Every structure is written in structure tokens, then in C-alpha cells.
Amino acid sequence: MKKLNYILAAFLVMVWMPSKGQTQKGSVLIKNATVITITQGDLEDTDVLVENGIIKKIGKGLTANNVTTVDAKGKYVMPGIIDAHSHVALDAVNEATAPITSEVQMADVVDPYDIGIYRALAGGVTISHAMHGSANAIGGQNITLKHRYGTFNPEDLYMKEAPRTIKFALGENPTRVHGRGKNIQPRTRMGVEAIIRNGFNEALQYKKGWENYQNESKQKGATPIPPKYDGRLQTLVDILDGKVIIHCHSYRADEIYALINTCRDFGITNIVFSHVNEGFKVAPELAEYTMGASVFADWWAYKFEVYYSTAYNAAILTENGVITSINSDSGELIRHLYHEAGKTQRYGQLSDQQALELITINPAKQLGIADKVGSIEEGKQGDLVIFNDHPLSVYAIPQMTFVDGVKYFDIEEDQNDMRISVSAMETVEPIFLKEHDHSCMHGVDFFFTNFGRNLFEHSH
Amino acid sequence: MKKYKAIIYTMAMALLPLLSQAQQFDGEFIKPRNGKFLLQNATVVTVTKGNIEKGSVLIVNGKIEAVGKDVPAGDAEVIDCTGQFIYPGLFDGGGKLGLVEVNSVPETQDFSEIGNVTPNMQALVAINPNSEAIPVTRVSGVTTTLANPAGGIFPGTAALINLNGYTPDQMYAGFKGIILNFPTSARRSTWDRRSDEEVKKDAEKAQKDLNDIWGRAVKYHELKAAGGELKFYPEMEQLAKAVTGELPLLVEVNAATDIEVAIKWIEEKGVKAILTGVAEGWRVADKIAASGLPVITGPVLSIPTRQSDRYDAAYTNPGKMAKAGVKVVIRSNDTENTRNLPFNAGFAAAYGMGKEEALKAVTINAAEVFGIADRRGSIEAGKDATLFVSSGDPFETRTQIYHVFIDGYRVPMSNRHIKLYQEFLERSPGLEK
Numbered sequence: 001m002k003k004l005n006y007i008l009a010a011f012l013v014m015v016w017m018p019s020k021g022q023t024q025k026g027s028v029l030i031k032n033a034t035v036i037t038i039t040q041g042d043l044e045d046t047d048v049l050v051e052n053g054i055i056k057k058i059g060k061g062l063t064a065n066n067v068t069t070v071d072a073k074g075k076y077v078m079p080g081i082i083d084a085h086s087h088v089a090l091d092a093v094n095e096a097t098a099p100i101t102s103e104v105q106m107a108d109v110v111d112p113y114d115i116g117i118y119r120a121l122a123g124g125v126t127i128s129h130a131m132h133g134s135a136n137a138i139g140g141q142n143i144t145l146k147h148r149y150g151t152f153n154p155e156d157l158y159m160k161e162a163p164r165t166i167k168f169a170l171g172e173n174p175t176r177v178h179g180r181g182k183n184i185q186p187r188t189r190m191g192v193e194a195i196i197r198n199g200f201n202e203a204l205q206y207k208k209g210w211e212n213y214q215n216e217s218k219q220k221g222a223t224p225i226p227p228k229y230d231g232r233l234q235t236l237v238d239i240l241d242g243k244v245i246i247h248c249h250s251y252r253a254d255e256i257y258a259l260i261n262t263c264r265d266f267g268i269t270n271i272v273f274s275h276v277n278e279g280f281k282v283a284p285e286l287a288e289y290t291m292g293a294s295v296f297a298d299w300w301a302y303k304f305e306v307y308y309s310t311a312y313n314a315a316i317l318t319e320n321g322v323i324t325s326i327n328s329d330s331g332e333l334i335r336h337l338y339h340e341a342g343k344t345q346r347y348g349q350l351s352d353q354q355a356l357e358l359i360t361i362n363p364a365k366q367l368g369i370a371d372k373v374g375s376i377e378e379g380k381q382g383d384l385v386i387f388n389d390h391p392l393s394v395y396a397i398p399q400m401t402f403v404d405g406v407k408y409f410d411i412e413e414d415q416n417d418m419r420i421s422v423s424a425m426e427t428v429e430p431i432f433l434k435e436h437d438h439s440c441m442h443g444v445d446f447f448f449t450n451f452g453r454n455l456f457e458h459s460h
Numbered sequence: 461m462k463k464y465k466a467i468i469y470t471m472a473m474a475l476l477p478l479l480s481q482a483q484q485f486d487g488e489f490i491k492p493r494n495g496k497f498l499l500q501n502a503t504v505v506t507v508t509k510g511n512i513e514k515g516s517v518l519i520v521n522g523k524i525e526a527v528g529k530d531v532p533a534g535d536a537e538v539i540d541c542t543g544q545f546i547y548p549g550l551f552d553g554g555g556k557l558g559l560v561e562v563n564s565v566p567e568t569q570d571f572s573e574i575g576n577v578t579p580n581m582q583a584l585v586a587i588n589p590n591s592e593a594i595p596v597t598r599v600s601g602v603t604t605t606l607a608n609p610a611g612g613i614f615p616g617t618a619a620l621i622n623l624n625g626y627t628p629d630q631m632y633a634g635f636k637g638i639i640l641n642f643p644t645s646a647r648r649s650t651w652d653r654r655s656d657e658e659v660k661k662d663a664e665k666a667q668k669d670l671n672d673i674w675g676r677a678v679k680y681h682e683l684k685a686a687g688g689e690l691k692f693y694p695e696m697e698q699l700a701k702a703v704t705g706e707l708p709l710l711v712e713v714n715a716a717t718d719i720e721v722a723i724k725w726i727e728e729k730g731v732k733a734i735l736t737g738v739a740e741g742w743r744v745a746d747k748i749a750a751s752g753l754p755v756i757t758g759p760v761l762s763i764p765t766r767q768s769d770r771y772d773a774a775y776t777n778p779g780k781m782a783k784a785g786v787k788v789v790i791r792s793n794d795t796e797n798t799r800n801l802p803f804n805a806g807f808a809a810a811y812g813m814g815k816e817e818a819l820k821a822v823t824i825n826a827a828e829v830f831g832i833a834d835r836r837g838s839i840e841a842g843k844d845a846t847l848f849v850s851s852g853d854p855f856e857t858r859t860q861i862y863h864v865f866i867d868g869y870r871v872p873m874s875n876r877h878i879k880l881y882q883e884f885l886e887r888s889p890g891l892e893k
Contacts, residue, residue, distance in 0.1 A: 301796035312881035342857035394806030
């Protein structure tokens with residue numbers, strides 16, 4: 001009987017969820033709100049009109065025909081929150097088989113059924129950067145997702161207009177997985193630096209091989225043999241050519257500085273440092289040479305390389321002119337990034353404007369999508385969140401979340417059970433006392449089990 | 461006269477090497493400082509007796525000597541708190557602060573012993589008073605935390621500590637409890653790949669083990685009470701204290717059905733108990749309320765236990781239990797980020813508990829559950845001077861904490877995080893040397 005109930009429930013959910021063959025664009029008119037535009041100040045008692053997925057107009061007394069109107073009097077509207085470091089909606093995280101796996105694509109393992117997407121929406125997050133894990137010095141290529149929850153097609157979640165990005169990782173994780181786990185380089189921070197440097201040098205050679213082949217092909221009557229295609233090296237060439245943004249898992253100032261130097265040597269400027277707990281120590285360098293830092297609000301001491309951290313990191317970076325964002329790296333934290341941003345007011349007294357930039361326009365810049373999202377401006381995509389209170393207040397509760405003008409979260413209307421997939425084999429729903437998915441070291445914990453301790457907690 | 465001067469000169473020259481031996485340091489180290497303090501002209505949030513506008517609190521010898529509108533300063537050091545707020549020190553109902561320094565470094569982990577039944581392992585013994593995380597925590601207004609051992613079915617004895625002092629005994633806040641990790645039908649985590657059948661079997665076996673262990677403890681106590689001479693058995697010696705009610709059991713239990721089983725078990729055995737964890741308490745809130753057992757719950761900032769649950773199930777849990785009539789205490793269940801306890805209370809407040817009840821959950825309720833409400837949990841004359849001064853609501857992230865007093869000691873508003881901020885906000889040299 002119970003089993004039947006479950007099957008029935010699953011069926012009902014599927015019927016309820018509109019099937020979305022293609023990416024939906026919606027229209028909505030939000031009225032009388034305090035509009036936190038991020039780029040053009042806060043506008044009191046203002047309307048925002050989204051038409052066909054795009055913000056058409058911001059102003060007072062707007063009207064529109066045949067468009068759903070939401071009265072947001074006394075409420076706050078802000079741009080959809082953007083998480084520059086997430087592992088939500090991924091089936092797998094680490095391809096921990098070599099120190100460089102740049103050929104791997106996270107787009108191949110996007111899981112549209114993950115309830116984590118809906119939970120993120122309920123926290124106002126409309127875009128997440130679904131990243132490869134931190135097991136390898138150079139990991140896989142990430143995918144920027146728009147949280148169009150309800151689709152069964154992974155491709156509907158892709159933010160297709162976002163540029164390519166790739167995961168790098170420094171410090172304890174790659175040295176533990178490869179050096180200590182497999183007895184191959186890198187075992188030290190020297191090794192990590194060398195692996196990356198060698199990778200780029202090899203990529204330059206590879207590029208030259210193709211250039212030679214192309215030049216030779218142009219000559220009359222020549223039939224040169226093309227070099228063997230190598231997805232791994234080709235991706236590194238694309239990084240060198242500025243087509244791919246590096247997002248690098250990092251903690252200590254020395255390793256951050258070393259990679260800045262490597263990038264400068266190879267003319268790479270498209271690099272964002274992620275976690276970057278000791279970024280505050282090299283804030284002037286990060287400001288001068290990189291696309292910034294994406295940090296935790298207050299995480300520290302969960303491993304040795306974050307022991308000398310400070311919760312004032314985001315504030316120090318911001319005051320030093322580093323483009324700074326706050327990310328989650330967690331299926332739990334992603335649900336309250338607005339609260340995490342608020343912590344920069346406790347630790348460093350950032351202004352409301354500075355604090356909110358950390359979860360909107362700044363991560364948008366770091367993902368190369370700031371011309372499309374990250375602020376409420378006419379012409380930008382209609383990704384919006386309505387809060388019942390100022391979003392930096394601990395008492396603020398997201399009320400509705402829109403992606404491309406389509407409402408994906410409504411605190412009043414949504415059902416409690418928002419799964420879109422239930423296994424018919426499941427007779428008893430499992431109860432999980434802790435959630436350990438969605439983290440950087442997902443899938444490589446077996447490398448740690450022989451250390452005789454449980455590293456499941458805080459293994460980022 | 462000249463001769464006289466010459467003698468003084470020679471003597472001074474002779475003293476010079478001595479003087480130069482005393483090293484010269486820059487800056488001054490600020491230590492926790494005891495004394496008489498008058499915190500003047502603040503809004504005093506007493507918790508138990510409403511708010512006092514433009515009120516003052518007089519601290520003498522570690523105690524609150526007076527609270528009210530016109531308290532004379534006498535010879536006390538006056539601290540002007542105009543426009544500020546005074547709150548009682550916040551309690552965190554459970555975590556590992558003091559028992560671990562760096563989570564992934566086993567040499568610094570002192571919360572989990574070898575063995576399944578180790579109730580005699582005393583958290584208080586392993587508290588490191590000099591943990592970097594302690595000053596990091598207390599500047600948030602969290603002054604008192606429960607240090608929980610972890611591991612087997614009876615992993616050890618938890619201890620309540622105040623976050624100031626140089627020995628565990630100076631920190632001890634007057635409560636101990638024996639932890640019982642109640643057998644669970646839930647999965648440990650999303651990594652737990654056991655089949656439903658295996659989960660069920662393991663839970664049944666654990667339940668049998670528990671009853672067996674408990675039976676032995678009861679037997680041990682009976683024989684000893686009858687004057688029997690028993691072989692030294694430290695585990696049973698400690699568990700017997702739970703049998704007699706000398707120490708309460710802290711029963712960690714989370715899944716709804718397990719909570720019901722635990723309540724029955726506690727009633728059957730007639731033990732003094734506090735339920736901890738209680739993640740699915742909202743499912744059986746009425747039954748918990750009927751049992752009269754107090755609850756320590758959290759972290760509030762967690763994901764729901766079931767995928768089918770409403771997204772805010774963990775946020776609303778404390779409020780739902782409180783509404784049903786359960787006495788609720790909130791915990792962070794954290795170590796280095798125990799400072800997030802007030803934000804956990806803030807989320808509970810926002811999601812149904814209300815600000816007043818959430819404040820109680822981290823002050824007076826905790827003091828009552830730990831049996832120290834005569835000394836702690838509110839701002840009243842005669843209670844311990846463990847309190848803090850803030851710019852406003854301590855649950856709000858924008859609020860600044862200005863002063864923290866623990867047992868009358870004014871603790872320095874500094875720690876590693878703050879020192880790094882002071883050093884690196886404007887680094888010297890900057891980009892160019």
C-alpha cells in the first residue's frame with residue numbers, strides 16, 4: 001500500500017510539473033517593491049517588468065497586458081543570487097585519476113532531478129557554477145547552470161551563453177590524492193606548481209604542432225600528417241588563448257602567489273581564486289593580476305591549510321580592490337548565501353551595497369556573465385528574488401524566485417514535497433542525518449579512509 | 461659633590477647591562493581582567509524580567525551586584541553603553557569546541573576514544589583552554605558551550621564550560637551529562653550505502669546491545685549498593701551515575717521513530733534524560749512535549765533529513781517543538797564556528813519560533829536544562845556576571861559586539877581573526893616594496 005502511495009505521489013508530481021521541452025522564458029510584473037538594483041542603487045516603491053525572460057523596464061506605475069502581476073509592497077527585490085562555487089546537480093564530482101584531467105566536462109554529469117536545485121532556489125540562488133572537485137591540480141571543465149528546476153533534460157539547465165571555465169586545485173587535496181594516495185607527483189606545493197607549469201609548456205608545444213601542420217597544409221601539394229588530437233592539451237591551449245576562465249581551489253598565500261606568477265609567465269589573466277582563505281595576505285597581488293577571489297564567509301580550521309584564516313577575509317579583499325564573491329561549495333550553505341554575505345558586516349563592517357555585490361554582480365564578473373545577470377537593469381535576464389525583509393537581515397525569508405521571468409519558487413504556493421523523481425523501488429524513504437554530497441572532495445574520500453579517521457565532515 | 465656625581469655615574473653605568481637585558485616589546489598584551497565594572501545607560505535585556513531602558517548593570521567579584529535604572533558607580537570602572545544593549549551570555553547546547561583544534565589533523569582530535577562503551581571518558585579533561593577557537597568564539601557573545609565526546613554508543617561524559625580560564629576547572633560551568641547515541645534507523649549520511657534491511661538489522665542489534673549494557677550497569681549498581689566488592693569496572697562505575705540519576709543522559713536521537721522509541725526507553729528505565737539532536741522532532745513534537753523531556757536541537761542551518769520534506773524543515777523544527785510545549789535549547793553542533801550559534805537562533809526565530817523564544821533557547825532555557833538557572837541564563841542581581849554588550853540584536857549579522865564579560869572577567873575583544881584583520885587590511889609593504 002505504502003509502495004503504491006509512493007508511485008502515485010511520483011506520478012502526481014510529474015503531472016504537476018509542466019514538461020519543458022525547451023528553455024522557458026516568462027513574463028512578470030513585480031510592483032511597489034524596494035528594488036535593490038546593485039548597479040544603480042536602491043529604488044523605493046518601484047516596479048520591475050520582465051518580458052519573455054528579459055528585464056524590459058524598471059520604474060514607477062508600470063502596466064502590462066496579459067502579464068502576471070505580483071504585489072511586492074513592503075518587500076525587497078534583488079537580482080537572483082549567483083554561487084561561483086557549487087557541486088549541486090552533479091552526479092559525479094572528481095575524476096581523480098590523474099593530476100591533470102582538463103578533458104573532463106561537468107556538463108556530462110548534470111543531474112536535473114537533484115532536489116538541491118530547488119533548495120537553492122528557495123534560498124534565492126538562480127545560478128550556480130557546477131564545478132569539478134579539487135582532487136587534481138588541473139581538474140575538469142565546469143558548467144554554469146541556471147536553476148530551471150523541473151526539467152528532465154540536463155541541457156535545459158546549462159547557461160549556454162556563459163563562457164567556459166575550468167577547475168584548478170592547489171595544496172592539501174591534490175597532494176593528498178596523488179602524492180600520498182598514489183605515490184605520484186604532486187606530493188608538495190612544489191609539485192603542484194610544476195605540474196601546472198609543465199602542463200602549460202606541453203600545451204604550447206602541442207599548439208605549435210598544430211600550427212606547423214596548418215602552415216604546411218597551406219603549401220601547394222603538401223600532405224602533412226596532423227598531430228594526434230588531445231582533448232587534455234587542447235583545453236590547456238584554450239586556457240592560454242584566453243577562452244577559458246580558471247577557477248582555482250586554493251587556501252594558502254604561498255600557493256596563490258605561486259600560481260599568480262605562473263599565470264603571469266604564460267600571459268593568463270582569466271583566473272579566479274576560490275576558497276582562497278589566505279587571500280587576504282596577498283590581496284594587493286590578487287587585485288592587480290586576477291579576476292578576484294571567491295571565498296567562504298567564515299569557514300576555517302577544518303584542515304591545517306585553513307588554520308591561519310580570518311572571517312575578515314572578504315572585507316580585507318574588498319577594501320583592497322579585489323573582485324570578491326562569497327560561494328557555498330555546499331548543498332546546505334547554498335540555501336543562505338544572503339546570510340553568508342551578511343556576515344561581512346559582522347566581520348569588517350562592509351556596507352549593504354558591498355555585501356550584496358559579493359553574491360550578485362561580483363560572482364557574475366568572475367563567471368564572465370556580468371553583462372547578462374548579476375544586477376537589475378533593463379536588458380538583463382529576468383533572474384529575481386523577492387524577500388520579505390532586507391536580504392542581509394537574519395530574519396529575511398525569500399518569498400519567490402524567478403529565472404528568466406519564470407517562477408520556480410513560491411513560498412506560499414509550492415508543495416512540501418518538490419521532488420521530480422522518486423524511485424519506484426523505494427519503499428521506505430531514507431533519512432539522512434547529514435548531507436555530505438556537493439562538496440569538493442566528493443568521490444575521493446576513499447583516499448582518506450586509511451588515515452583512520454572520518455574526513456567526511458568539512459572535507460572541502 | 462663631584463665625587464658624589466662620579467659614584468652615581470659609575471653605579472648607573474654598572475646597572476646599564478642589567479637594563480638592556482630586559483627585552484623591549486612593541487605593543488601590550490591585553491589579558492582578561494577582573495574588577496568592579498558599571499555598565500551604564502544601556503537597554504538591559506534581562507530575558508526573565510523584560511527590558512530595562514537606560515539601565516545599568518554593576519559587576520562586582522564576578523557577580524551581578526545590581527541591575528536597574530539608577531545604580532551608583534561607587535568605585536567601579538564606568539563603561540558608557542549609551543545606545544547599546546546588554547544581554548546575558550549565550551549558551552551553545554553542544555559541539556566540540558575545546559576538544560579539537562584542526563578538524564582533519566588526528567593529533568588534534570580529542571573527542572573520540574577507542575571503544576563502543578566509554579562513558580568514563582571525560583570531555584572536561586581534554587578541554588584545551590588555549591584553543592585558538594575559544595577567543596574566536598567568545599567575542600560573538602557565546603560564552604558557554606557544552607563539549608561533547610563522540611563515537612560509540614556511550615562515547616563519554618560531556619561538560620559545560622565557560623570560554624574563559626587557563627585550566628579546565630576554571631572553565632567548568634557546573635553541568636555534566638553522559639552521552640548516549642541512541643540506536644538509529646536512519647542513515648548516517650548520504651554516503652551510507654547500506655540496504656534498508658541492513659539498516660534495520662543494525663538498529664535492532666544496537667538496541668539489543670544498549671539494553672544489555674544498561675542491564676549490566678543496573679546490576680553493577682545494585683551489587684555495589686548491596687555492599688558487594690566488585691572488580692574495577694570504570695565504564696560501569698560511570699554509567700551507574702546515570703542509573704542513580706546523579707548524572708543525566710544526553711540522548712542523541714534524530715529520526716522520528718527513534719525519538720519515540722527513545723522516549724519509551726527513557727520512561728521504562730526511569731532515567732533523567734535530555735534529548736539531543738532531535739532533527740525530526742517536529743514530526744513527533746506532541747509526544748516529546750507529553751514526555752516532558754527537554755530538547756537540545758541543532759544545527760538549525762541544516763538540510764532536511766528527507767528529500768520529500770519541505771525545504772525549511774530544519775529551520776522550522778525548533779519553533780514547531782516550542783509551540784507544542786517542548787523546552788527547547790539550540791546548539792550549533794560546531795567547533796571552530798560555534799560563533800554561528802546566534803545565527804542559528806536567528807533562523808529559528810525567523811522561521812516560526814519568534815525572537816523572544818529563540819533568545820530564551822540560548823539563554824534561560826539552557827541554564828534551566830543544565831540545572832544552573834540560579835546562577836545563569838538571565839541578567840538578575842546575584843547571578844554570575846556572564847554577559848555582553850552589543851550595538852543591537854545579537855542574532856543580526858550587522859550587529860557589533862563591544863564587550864564580553866565571563867564570570868566578571870572583562871575578556872579582550874581580540875583573537876587571531878581580528879589580529880590578522882589588523883595586520884592585513886592595509887598590508888605594508890603593499891604591491892611594491
